[in-house]
Amino acid sequence: MTDRRSGNGHGNGQIDGHGNGRLVVEDLENMTFQVHRKVFVAPDVLEREQRSIFDKCWVYVGHASEVRNPGDFRTRSVAGRPVIFCRDRQGQVRALFNVCRHRGALVCREREGNARQFMCIYHGWSYNTDGSIKGIPGDDAYPPGFDKRGKGLVPVPRLAHYKDFYFANLDPDAVDLETYLAGAKDYIDLVVDQSPSGRMEIISGTQEYDIKANWKLLVENSVDDYHLVTTHSTWLNYMRNSGVNVTPAKGHMLPTKGFGKDLGNGHLTTDNPNYRGRPVARWISVYGEEAKADIDAIRKELVGRLGEARAARVADTNRNLCVFPSLVINDGSSVTVRHFHPVGPDLMRVTAWALGPVEETEAQRARRLHAFLTFYGPGGFATPDDVAALELAQQGYAAWREVPWTDLSRGMGKSQEQLATDEGHLRVFWRKWSELVEPRP
Amino acid sequence: MSQAVNPAAMVTRAEVEDFLFHEADLLDNWRLDDWLGLLTDDASYYVPPNDKPDGDHRFTLFTVADDIVRLRERVIRLNDPNCHAEYPPSHTRRLITNVRITGSEGDLILVSANFAIFRHRRNEAAPRQFVGRYRYKLRQTSAGLKIHERRAILDAEELGAMGAVSFLL
Numbered sequence: 001m002t003d004r005r006s007g008n009g010h011g012n013g014q015i016d017g018h019g020n021g022r023l024v025v026e027d028l029e030n031m032t033f034q035v036h037r038k039v040f041v042a043p044d045v046l047e048r049e050q051r052s053i054f055d056k057c058w059v060y061v062g063h064a065s066e067v068r069n070p071g072d073f074r075t076r077s078v079a080g081r082p083v084i085f086c087r088d089r090q091g092q093v094r095a096l097f098n099v100c101r102h103r104g105a106l107v108c109r110e111r112e113g114n115a116r117q118f119m120c121i122y123h124g125w126s127y128n129t130d131g132s133i134k135g136i137p138g139d140d141a142y143p144p145g146f147d148k149r150g151k152g153l154v155p156v157p158r159l160a161h162y163k164d165f166y167f168a169n170l171d172p173d174a175v176d177l178e179t180y181l182a183g184a185k186d187y188i189d190l191v192v193d194q195s196p197s198g199r200m201e202i203i204s205g206t207q208e209y210d211i212k213a214n215w216k217l218l219v220e221n222s223v224d225d226y227h228l229v230t231t232h233s234t235w236l237n238y239m240r241n242s243g244v245n246v247t248p249a250k251g252h253m254l255p256t257k258g259f260g261k262d263l264g265n266g267h268l269t270t271d272n273p274n275y276r277g278r279p280v281a282r283w284i285s286v287y288g289e290e291a292k293a294d295i296d297a298i299r300k301e302l303v304g305r306l307g308e309a310r311a312a313r314v315a316d317t318n319r320n321l322c323v324f325p326s327l328v329i330n331d332g333s334s335v336t337v338r339h340f341h342p343v344g345p346d347l348m349r350v351t352a353w354a355l356g357p358v359e360e361t362e363a364q365r366a367r368r369l370h371a372f373l374t375f376y377g378p379g380g381f382a383t384p385d386d387v388a389a390l391e392l393a394q395q396g397y398a399a400w401r402e403v404p405w406t407d408l409s410r411g412m413g414k415s416q417e418q419l420a421t422d423e424g425h426l427r428v429f430w431r432k433w434s435e436l437v438e439p440r441p
Numbered sequence: 442m443s444q445a446v447n448p449a450a451m452v453t454r455a456e457v458e459d460f461l462f463h464e465a466d467l468l469d470n471w472r473l474d475d476w477l478g479l480l481t482d483d484a485s486y487y488v489p490p491n492d493k494p495d496g497d498h499r500f501t502l503f504t505v506a507d508d509i510v511r512l513r514e515r516v517i518r519l520n521d522p523n524c525h526a527e528y529p530p531s532h533t534r535r536l537i538t539n540v541r542i543t544g545s546e547g548d549l550i551l552v553s554a555n556f557a558i559f560r561h562r563r564n565e566a567a568p569r570q571f572v573g574r575y576r577y578k579l580r581q582t583s584a585g586l587k588i589h590e591r592r593a594i595l596d597a598e599e600l601g602a603m604g605a606v607s608f609l610l
Contacts (some may be wrong), residue, residue, distance in 0.1 A: 111492060111598065205490035205502030209600040231525065234518040241514060349601075354502040366499040370506065378600055379488055379505035381518060384526035384607035395564070 024434035025405075026427070031412040033427050037400035040214040040393075045437070046345045052436045053325050054079040055170045058180050060327040060339045061085050061095050061156075064164035065201035065358070071114040071129055075106075077349075078168050080341060083156060084108050084118065085166065088130035093161070095168050096131045096153040107153070118153070127153050163192045164200065165337075183263030187321045191331050193314045194280040195357035196301060202337065203369065207352040207377045211340075213390035214397075215326060215348040218340055219429055221386050222328040223260070223270050223320045225420035226410065229253055231389050235375060235382040239276065243285035246275065253421045258318075260411075260418045260425030266324030266432025268425040274318050276333050276375075279368040280357070281315045286374060287367055294363065324432055329355075334372035346394050352377060448581055449545040457552050457579070458540045460586045465535040468609050473516045476609070480588050481580055484509045487592045488610055494594045504606050519608070526607035532561040533608060537575075549589055552577040556593070560608065569603050571610060572596050 023036040023045070039045050059078055062085045066074050073086035075098060082098040084107075098106050100120040107118040107127060117134050119126040126134040131153035139148060158169035160177035162185060167177055178185065192198055211218065221227070229236070229248075239246045246255050258272025277284030281299035283292050302311040318332040328338040335355040340348050356368050375382045396403070408430065411422025418424030460479075467476040488505035489496050498506035507515055518524045539555040554575045559568040578590040593610040597603065 203502050204493055204500065205496055206492045207490060207502065207504065207600065208492075209604055210602050211604065233523045234521050237521070238511075238514045238518065241517070242510075362499060369498065369500075369502055372502060373506055374511075377502075377504060378604065379503070379606040381515070384605035385524070387605050388525040388607075 022434070023438055024430050026431070031409060033408045033412060033423070033430070034405040035408060035430055037397050037404050037406055039216065039433075040397045041345050041400050043345055046342055048437050049342070050080070053433070054341070056174065056436065057325055058158075058160075058167040058169045058174065058177055058323075059325070060323070060337075061159070061166045061168045063200075063202045063337070063353075063355070064093060064161065064166065065199075066112075067093060069114065071116060072112075073108065073110075073115055073118075073129070074112045075108055075110065077341060078156065079170055081156075081170075082106055083168070084153070086115070086129055089116075089128070090130065092130065093159070093166060094129075094131060095156040095159045095166070096127075097156065099154070100125055101133075101151040101153070102136075125151075131155055163188055163198070180265060181323065182265040182267060183261075184265075184267040184269075184321060184323050187263065187269050187319055188329065190314055190317075190319060191321075191329060191335060191355070193306060193310070194302075194335075196305060196359050197357075199358045200335075200355050201358045203354040203356055203365070205354070207350075209350055209378045210343070211348050211350060211387050211390055212346060213348065213387075213394040214345055215340055215342040216429075216433070217390040217393055218348060218350065219322055219326065219328070220426050221390055222330065222338065223268060223322050223420075223425055224423075225254060225258065225260075225270055225272070226423070227386075227389065231385050232382045234385070238374065238381050239284075239286070244276065252419075258420035260420045260422055262425065262428040263321075266429060266435075267322060268428040269319050269321040270420040270425065272318045272420055274316050276318065277371060278315060278318070278332075279334060279364065279371055286371070291363075291367060294361075294367075298364070322429065324429065330376070333375040334368050336372065336376050346397075447545050448548050449542050449550045451581060452542070452550055452579075452586070454540060454542055456586070457542060457550070458537075460579070461537050461540060461552075461554060461575075461577075464588070465537050469533050469535055471519075471530050473519055473609070477513065477516055479586075480509065480512070481582075482509060484512065484588055485590050486512050486609075487590070488606055489592070489594055491595055491597055491599050504600070505610070515609075524607070526605055529563050531563075531608055534559045546578065549578040549580055550586075552579055558610065571603055571606075 023039050025034045061076055061078055062074055067087040070087055070089045070091055073084050076083045076085050084096045084098045087093050098108050100107050102125045103122055105120050105122045107120045117126050124137040128134050133151045156168040157172040162177055162181055192200055236246050249255055249257055255275040256273035258270055261269050261271055274282050281295050281302055283295040302315055321329045326340050330336045336352050337355050338352040340350040342348050354372050373380050377383050408423045408426050411418045411424045464479055486507045489503055493501050519527055522528050536557045537554050541553050543553050544551045556575055558571040561568045573595040576592040580587050580589045
């Protein structure tokens with residue numbers, strides 16, 4: 001297919017001969033795009049990612065609906081740091097390092113709850129929900145001039161939200177969130193527009209699981225439609241058995257012709273005409289006959305509020321969105337918000353939730369959750385096979401020195417738009433990754 | 442329960458244990474079509490999310506929430522070599538203990554039990570361990586005990602290193 005100048009590497013761990021030592025090699029002349037598999041195994045690459053990606057980019061923290069009331073909190077890991085994501089007693093959303101100023105112990109141990117204060121169990125230092133210091137036992141022992149009031153919990157350097165999705169940035173000098181999100185905002189809007197009031201909520205129940213693979217493989221996998229037919233044939237069977245038409249469109253690998261898109265700043269998405277049903281608002285047989293009228297009503301509300309064209313955009317397309325580096329919002333069989341972070345080069349921790357409009361009736365919410373589990377999650381009909389594929393890839397990288405290059409050249413020769421089954425949108429991620437991790441002098 | 446027959450009084454713990462041990466044997470041996478034969482025609486199977494073990498699947502995102510239609514599809518999937526997460530199939534061993542008949546609900550017998558499931562995967566030296574409790578709703582039929590509902594509730598706060606629940610828990 002492509003003319004590879006350096007086939008099988010040199011077996012000595014060097015990246016020589018091909019790419020001049022670079023890990024991401026785009027060769028426009030020969031139309032190849034290759035990534036060196038060192039990026040999936042090397043601890044020093046992970047360290048560079050931590051410093052130049054996770055410490056510099058806007059990283060997902062949580063959704064406003066998770067801290068709805070004053071005092072509500074969730075403990076989270078943000079770029080590997082322990083953080084309390086909370087709404088203070090005055091109603092402001094905060095992200096505070098979950099670290100006592102005295103000796104550094106975590107001050108909040110629960111996953112979630114409602115608090116009046118956070119108290120360290122070690123020496124009893126306590127903090128208000130806005131992070132300010134509340135009490136230091138025996139504070140008369142500190143010398144005069146000891147800055148007690150300056151000993152509050154440290155907030156993350158930057159916290160901002162776009163339509164209730166909260167992000168933190170450890171870099172005080174980072175560009176503002178909306179500039180950072182660039183074209184990804186339009187695709188978040190398409191998700192949020194499903195709610196009549198523009199208010200979506202995280203539904204209770206968290207799917208938190210490890211994948212024994214490098215985190216970047218999940219970025220690729222979340223937006224890669226090329227793998228669907230082989231990796232997810234049992235899901236396709238399930239849909240077919242349930243009366244859903246999953247026959248590939250003429251000349252295509254998938255039932256509909258979808259696209260992969262560059263949203264700027266390393267963000268990317270698929271954009272596919274729907275065939276797999278949508279709780280808002282496209283009926284499929286899996287939902288049952290009794291759901292038809294309800295889906296019609298949801299559709300009618302959508303058209304009334306947004307007009308025909310925008311309603312069709314919201315209700316008739318599926319979009320797997322990746323916000324660089326590691327937030328994925330899949331608006332497909334249902335909506336899932338999926339965030340992940342590396343634990344090591346060959347291990348990631350994934351946290352996933354379901355998202356839905358706050359106005360949903362009981363029946364609509366139950367349908368959304370049922371639809372979610374047809375595909376997504378560690379017990380779904382598809383995600384476990386994605387995990388299997390990623391873990392197999394990671395196992396293959398034990399031979400990264402001998403078989404060093406991953407190929408992402410699909411679609412490179414095309415003059416027209418990149419399909420979702422091409423790899424143009426995956427290349428968007430890798431170009432951004434390369435720009436940050438191996439900047440050109 | 443007043444005058445109605447209490448179904449829980451019509452069965453012994455030993456009978457329930459034998460039934461659960463038989464079920465475990467079928468699952469550990471991947472005799473999944475036979476296992477379907479233990480279910481009522483309106484059976485359901487739930488794995489609540491680790492952080493909401495007492496949640497309701499209509500309002501809470503579960504790990505698994507199958508009605509009988511999807512449960513049959515799940516078995517079709519698990520029997521398919523293209524179920525990549527379970528090919529080659531994991532070797533599982535279920536230890537089922539602390540079996541108790543806890544009450545009744547209409548014609549259903551309520552049963553609780555503890556489980557420890559060791560799941561050995563291709564190429565992994567150490568097993569992945571799934572520990573928790575079962576909540577069953579059984580129905581006595583002319584063909585013997587049948588499962589109307591089974592709920593496998595994991596103890597861990599996160600799925601974490603267990604990874605996927607790609608087999609029948």
